[in-house]
Amino acid sequence: xxxxxxxxxxxxxxxxxxxxxxxxxxxxxxxxxxxxxxxxxxxxxxxxxxxxxxxxxxxxxxxxxxxxxxxxxxxxxxxxxxxxxxxxxxxxxxxxxxxxxxxxxxxxxxxxxxxxxxxxxxxxxxxxxxxxxxxxxxxxxxxxxxxxxxxxxxxxxxxxxxxxxxxxxxxxxxxxxxxxxxxxxxxxxxxxxxxxxxxxxxxxxxxxxxxxxxxxxxx
Numbered sequence: 001x002x003x004x005x006x007x008x009x010x011x012x013x014x015x016x017x018x019x020x021x022x023x024x025x026x027x028x029x030x031x032x033x034x035x036x037x038x039x040x041x042x043x044x045x046x047x048x049x050x051x052x053x054x055x056x057x058x059x060x061x062x063x064x065x066x067x068x069x070x071x072x073x074x075x076x077x078x079x080x081x082x083x084x085x086x087x088x089x090x091x092x093x094x095x096x097x098x099x100x101x102x103x104x105x106x107x108x109x110x111x112x113x114x115x116x117x118x119x120x121x122x123x124x125x126x127x128x129x130x131x132x133x134x135x136x137x138x139x140x141x142x143x144x145x146x147x148x149x150x151x152x153x154x155x156x157x158x159x160x161x162x163x164x165x166x167x168x169x170x171x172x173x174x175x176x177x178x179x180x181x182x183x184x185x186x187x188x189x190x191x192x193x194x195x196x197x198x199x200x201x202x203x204x205x206x207x208x209x210x211x212x213x214x215x216x217x218x219x
Contacts, residue, residue, distance in 0.1 A: 006097065006158065007171065008157075008171070011101055014173050014210075017079075017080055018080065020174075023104075025075055026106075029074075032062065033061065040057040059129065062137070066136070068136065072108050073108065087211055088213060088214060092217070092218075098161065098163075100122060100123035101126060102150050102170070103143075103146070104176065105127070110124075110126070123157050148176075166185035168186075169217055171190050171210075173190055175197060178200055186203070186217065188203045189205070190213065191206075
C-alpha cells in the first residue's frame with residue numbers, strides 16, 4: 001500500500017512533452033500585440049493586477065483576432081504526450097490514487113493529447129475556452145490557481161478529500177511549481193531546467209519518460 005493518496009501534475013512540459021509555455025504558442029500563431037502582452041505581464045508581476053486578470057487579458061487578445069476552434073487545434077498540432085504518460089496515469093489509477101492537474105495551461109491542450117481526460121483526472125485546475133457551434137469563442141474561464149496559488153489548489157483538494165499534505169505528490173517542471181512542491185509530501189522535478197525548482201524538489205528526474213516517477217510514488 002503506497003503512502004501517497006493524491007498525485008498532481010503540471011501540464012506544459014510535464015504531461016505534454018514539446019512545450020514550455022502553451023500561451024506563447026497561441027500568441028505566436030494568432031500574432032497578438034506583444035506590447036500589450038508585456039504591459040499586462042508587468043502589471044501582474046508588479047502586483048497591480050491578479051493572475052486571473054492577466055490571463056483573461058491575454059485570452060481576450062485571441063478573441064479580438066476572431067480565433068476559431070480549428071485554428072487553436074492547428075496551432076498545437078505538433079504537441080504530443082510525454083513518453084510513458086498514459087501508462088503512468090493508468091497505473092496510478094489502478095493502484096487507487098486520486099489524480100489531479102494543477103496548471104496555468106488551457107483545456108484545449110488537454111483535449112488534444114488526452115481526449116477522455118475527464119475520465120482520468122479527479123480534479124482539474126486550468127483555464128478553459130469554450131466554443132459555439134460555429135467554432136467561435138463563446139466563453140472564457142481563467143484559473144486563479146497558478147504561480148503561488150497552485151499550492152492553494154493542492155490544499156483545497158486535500159482538505160475536501162481528507163488527505164494530509166504529506167500524502168500528496170506534485171510533479172512539475174517550472175518555477176511556478178516551487179510553492180506547491182514545497183507543500184506536497186513528495187515533490188518531483190521532472191524534465192526540469194530550473195535549478196531553483198530542483199533545489200526544493202525531493203526527487204529530480206532528468207529522463208523524459210514519465211514512468212520514472214512510479215517507483216518514487218508507489219514503492
